[in-house]
Amino acid sequence: MDKNLIIPRQSRPSMAIPSHIGTQFELFPKSTKPIVSFTERNDSKLTDIRLNYICKNGPLSEAISVIDSIAHRGSKVRPSTYINLLESCIETGCVEVGRELHARIGLVKEVDCFVQTKVVSMYAKCGYLDDARKMFDEMRERNLFTWSAMIGACSRDKRWREVVDLFFNMMEAGVFPDDFLLPKILQACGNCGDFEAGKLIHSLLIRCGMNCSLRINNSILTMYAKGGKLDMAKRLFDNMDKRDRVTWNAIISGYCQKGEIELARKYFDTMHEEGIEARLRTWNILIASYSHLGHCDVAMDLMRKMESFGITPDVFTWTSIISGFAQNSRTIEALVLLGEMLLAGIEPTGITITSAASACASLKSLNTGVEIHSVAVKMGFVDHMPVGNSLIDMYCKCGELETAQSVFDMMLEKDIYTWNSMIGGYCQAGYCGKAHELFMKMQDSNVPPNIITWNAMISGYIKNGDEDQAMDLFQRIEKDSKIKRNTASWNSLISGYLQFGQTDKALGIFRQMQSFHVRPNSVTMLSLLPACANLVSGKKVREIHGCALRRNLLSERAVANSLIDTYAKTGNIMYPRAIFDGMSSKDIITWNSLIAGYVLHGCSESALSLFDQMRKFGPRPSRGTFASIIYAYSLVGMVDEGMHAFSSIVEHYQIRPGLEHYSAVTDLLGRSGRLVEAMEFIENMPVEPDSSIWAALLTACRIHKNYGLAIYAGERLLDLEPKNFLIHKLLLQMYALFGKSEDPLKLRKHEKENTMVKPLEECWMEFENMVYTFVVSDRSKPCSDKLLSWIQRIAIDVKRPDPESGIWIEEEDKEDVSGVHCEKWAFAFALIDSRSSPQSIRIVKNLRMCRDCHRTAKYISKAYGCEIYLSGSNCFHRGANYFHHFKHGHCSCQDYW
DNA sequence: GGAACTACGT
Numbered sequence A: 001m002d003k004n005l006i007i008p009r010q011s012r013p014s015m016a017i018p019s020h021i022g023t024q025f026e027l028f029p030k031s032t033k034p035i036v037s038f039t040e041r042n043d044s045k046l047t048d049i050r051l052n053y054i055c056k057n058g059p060l061s062e063a064i065s066v067i068d069s070i071a072h073r074g075s076k077v078r079p080s081t082y083i084n085l086l087e088s089c090i091e092t093g094c095v096e097v098g099r100e101l102h103a104r105i106g107l108v109k110e111v112d113c114f115v116q117t118k119v120v121s122m123y124a125k126c127g128y129l130d131d132a133r134k135m136f137d138e139m140r141e142r143n144l145f146t147w148s149a150m151i152g153a154c155s156r157d158k159r160w161r162e163v164v165d166l167f168f169n170m171m172e173a174g175v176f177p178d179d180f181l182l183p184k185i186l187q188a189c190g191n192c193g194d195f196e197a198g199k200l201i202h203s204l205l206i207r208c209g210m211n212c213s214l215r216i217n218n219s220i221l222t223m224y225a226k227g228g229k230l231d232m233a234k235r236l237f238d239n240m241d242k243r244d245r246v247t248w249n250a251i252i253s254g255y256c257q258k259g260e261i262e263l264a265r266k267y268f269d270t271m272h273e274e275g276i277e278a279r280l281r282t283w284n285i286l287i288a289s290y291s292h293l294g295h296c297d298v299a300m301d302l303m304r305k306m307e308s309f310g311i312t313p314d315v316f317t318w319t320s321i322i323s324g325f326a327q328n329s330r331t332i333e334a335l336v337l338l339g340e341m342l343l344a345g346i347e348p349t350g351i352t353i354t355s356a357a358s359a360c361a362s363l364k365s366l367n368t369g370v371e372i373h374s375v376a377v378k379m380g381f382v383d384h385m386p387v388g389n390s391l392i393d394m395y396c397k398c399g400e401l402e403t404a405q406s407v408f409d410m411m412l413e414k415d416i417y418t419w420n421s422m423i424g425g426y427c428q429a430g431y432c433g434k435a436h437e438l439f440m441k442m443q444d445s446n447v448p449p450n451i452i453t454w455n456a457m458i459s460g461y462i463k464n465g466d467e468d469q470a471m472d473l474f475q476r477i478e479k480d481s482k483i484k485r486n487t488a489s490w491n492s493l494i495s496g497y498l499q500f501g502q503t504d505k506a507l508g509i510f511r512q513m514q515s516f517h518v519r520p521n522s523v524t525m526l527s528l529l530p531a532c533a534n535l536v537s538g539k540k541v542r543e544i545h546g547c548a549l550r551r552n553l554l555s556e557r558a559v560a561n562s563l564i565d566t567y568a569k570t571g572n573i574m575y576p577r578a579i580f581d582g583m584s585s586k587d588i589i590t591w592n593s594l595i596a597g598y599v600l601h602g603c604s605e606s607a608l609s610l611f612d613q614m615r616k617f618g619p620r621p622s623r624g625t626f627a628s629i630i631y632a633y634s635l636v637g638m639v640d641e642g643m644h645a646f647s648s649i650v651e652h653y654q655i656r657p658g659l660e661h662y663s664a665v666t667d668l669l670g671r672s673g674r675l676v677e678a679m680e681f682i683e684n685m686p687v688e689p690d691s692s693i694w695a696a697l698l699t700a701c702r703i704h705k706n707y708g709l710a711i712y713a714g715e716r717l718l719d720l721e722p723k724n725f726l727i728h729k730l731l732l733q734m735y736a737l738f739g740k741s742e743d744p745l746k747l748r749k750h751e752k753e754n755t756m757v758k759p760l761e762e763c764w765m766e767f768e769n770m771v772y773t774f775v776v777s778d779r780s781k782p783c784s785d786k787l788l789s790w791i792q793r794i795a796i797d798v799k800r801p802d803p804e805s806g807i808w809i810e811e812e813d814k815e816d817v818s819g820v821h822c823e824k825w826a827f828a829f830a831l832i833d834s835r836s837s838p839q840s841i842r843i844v845k846n847l848r849m850c851r852d853c854h855r856t857a858k859y860i861s862k863a864y865g866c867e868i869y870l871s872g873s874n875c876f877h878r879g880a881n882y883f884h885h886f887k888h889g890h891c892s893c894q895d896y897w
Numbered sequence B: 001g002g003a004a005c006t007a008c009g010t
Helices: A021-032 A043-058 A060-070 A077-090 A096-105 A113-125 A127-138 A144-156 A160-172 A181-191 A195-209 A214-226 A231-238 A245-257 A261-274 A280-292 A295-308 A315-326 A331-343 A350-363 A366-379 A385-397 A401-410 A416-428 A432-444 A451-463 A467-480 A487-499 A503-515 A520-532 A537-550 A557-569 A575-584 A588-601 A604-617 A621-634 A640-649 A659-671 A673-684 A691-703 A705-721 A725-738 A743-754 A784-798 A822-833 A849-863
Strands: A764-768 A769-777 A840-845 A868-872 A884-887
Touching: A021 A350, A043 A077, A043 A113, A060 A077, A060 A096, A077 A096, A077 A113, A096 A113, A096 A604, A113 A144, A113 A401, A127 A144, A127 A366, A127 A764, A144 A160, A144 A181, A160 A181, A160 A195, A160 A280, A195 A214, A214 A231, A214 A245, A231 A245, A245 A261, A245 A280, A245 A849, A261 A280, A280 A295, A280 A315, A295 A315, A315 A350, A331 A366, A350 A366, A350 A385, A350 A503, A350 A725, A385 A401, A385 A416, A401 A416, A416 A432, A416 A451, A432 A451, A451 A467, A451 A487, A467 A487, A487 A503, A487 A520, A487 A784, A503 A537, A520 A537, A520 A557, A557 A575, A557 A588, A557 A884, A588 A604, A588 A725, A604 A621, A621 A640, A621 A659, A621 A769, A640 A659, A659 A673, A673 A691, A705 A725, A743 A840, A764 A822, A769 A822, A784 A822, A784 A849, A822 A840, A822 A849, A849 A884
Parallel strands: A840 A868
Antiparallel strands: A764 A769, A764 A840, A868 A884
């Protein structure tokens, strides 16, 4: 009965009657002589022959007049005639004739239930399920076949609930399903999640003794397994007296879907013991699951293994692996495999193409993307919606909005993905007007927007700097539509504020979302954390850390990595180590972050010993590792070791050194006073030095008092960054110290040309849960007279001969009579004006710290037993010491900055 | 018994 007829899945009238069929059938009778000629006198037997001929050769529409003439003669049309005609209607998708036949069959009781059932199945198989149901409901008598036709039709149309409801009606009517219908009903129970109904059927079958059939047991097992009820599935599996490949596949794929890949593997490995060999399908289940869970390499090994067992991977095998690689950011491997698959002569499916296109999208690899596009066209996937959608996305991500738009325009059918991809593309590129235009069109074409659309629009507005529109949309979503805002909606706002440096507003949104019971996710963490990577944000980081712990987000490596990095930058190196030690899986970023953290804190020994461990147990060191490691050697003056590390980059690790490495080596040589070598090193670099390199040399020359070379480095630096006020100021000092009088004039001209404005010196300090701002000569703070006198008294103590710096006092940043640098106000405030004596002080400054303040900070750290962390956010030499850590009268920078 | 892919937020 079920002959796998080609039935359109949905009721699409245009597809229901293929237009070519009519012509084909019209031409035929003209070219051949009819076998019999029809005359009025022919008896019913001849009529039947005629109708049989029409059934086979058409045109079907002629059958109606034949039937009418039979009725006109007062004879009866035999049921088998109707059956044959309806069967032909199904085969040709000719619902019009079917309808005419239906009108003639009617609902008269005398007419066979068999014929009426055929009408139901005719409608259903032509794609008119509602007509089928109408006929079914009007029927006075229904047998097992009638129920089967109706239930089968609903099942094909995935109307699972309806199938289950029909089943109960059927039972009430006293009709019991057979071996063919039961699997459909059980499948429906599973797919609509009605396990109660499923269990009921199961127990019913046990009571009736029908559960002995392997086919039905497999159906029940599948129902449980697909629904994640693996305990039930396993119990049934163990109780089954006979098992076949279907049984094993069902249990294996059940465990796979649950993510219990190891258990699935166990079954896979033992099935042959029962004499059942894994075939292609079974291998594919396992491979797909490994791929899906990100174990791409295991999946790959399995594919090779199945080949060695003589089983050729099919398009499903390849596609699983390709999309597995694509989804795990191993996009290049995915594309290579696609090539291999095409070479093996396997035709891709729409899903293969979709995965490959998305790989190109994330790689922003337009050329390959275009190739994939042409493969898609060649293979005839132009009407495959996910393929079109992924191509639109690919072109958008590659910045080819026009091509994306043309793919979009050519798509006959558009779904929510199509619209969202195109709208998202315009939003990302900042074309909010275009996005909005499409947004309107989308609603006109009856595709209602979803949360993805809204979120894309919100982030589009924010990227455009249109905070009001974004906020307005954010507020309107839940009011105007029934769509609920999700974490991504909040994340869009957060990243929008962060983009414009409004960290506090972003944090406000972060707190608000939690009070709205919206769960922050790893994206929230990963956007907020970098914004808190400064010395005054320690408390914020702990807040985010706490949230990550509560939400179990620390298990995500990226979050843990970011926390390591951020904590280190807030002046805390204990937490990063603890997080590092607690991580079950570490990647290169994990190792590099902690190593860089140690270097940042001046802990060269820890950095180097971690590097040692990394080489033994960790991932292969990368460029970033070496940039930190050379600084670690630099800090402790191990020049030879540092140079050796540098040369090993090329020799051992085949990494081409980058500017970061050259800069580190300049620092290494310069710090130890090997200024000429440093200069030679710069001159012999195969790449053009950037400002970080000249800055490293300038710093070294200042410390080692080679003012001639300092001026040279400073001038190169100024060439590269003509608007940098700090460089300008340092250079002026160098000229003064070197005794040059003409050059400053040249510099002043430079100054005029670039209209440099000296930034207002200010600093921030987190203290007793507040962030305070201080500016030069800050008299606005309470009790400032008290603070000033403290500062003056401290100054006397500090001015005592400093054995470390010797007699050299640099004439830089001299505080004038009335001016007091902002960090001194901060020290005073923290130590005098606070109720408790602080253990540590954390300050972020917008400019560089001067020598006098540095000396003061060292003194305070000793005299008050208080650690001070200070960073100049405008620090122009970002080498090893990103910040100063004062402790026991010493600074982590070893007076080198 | 019958697989999987695409869109927002870093």
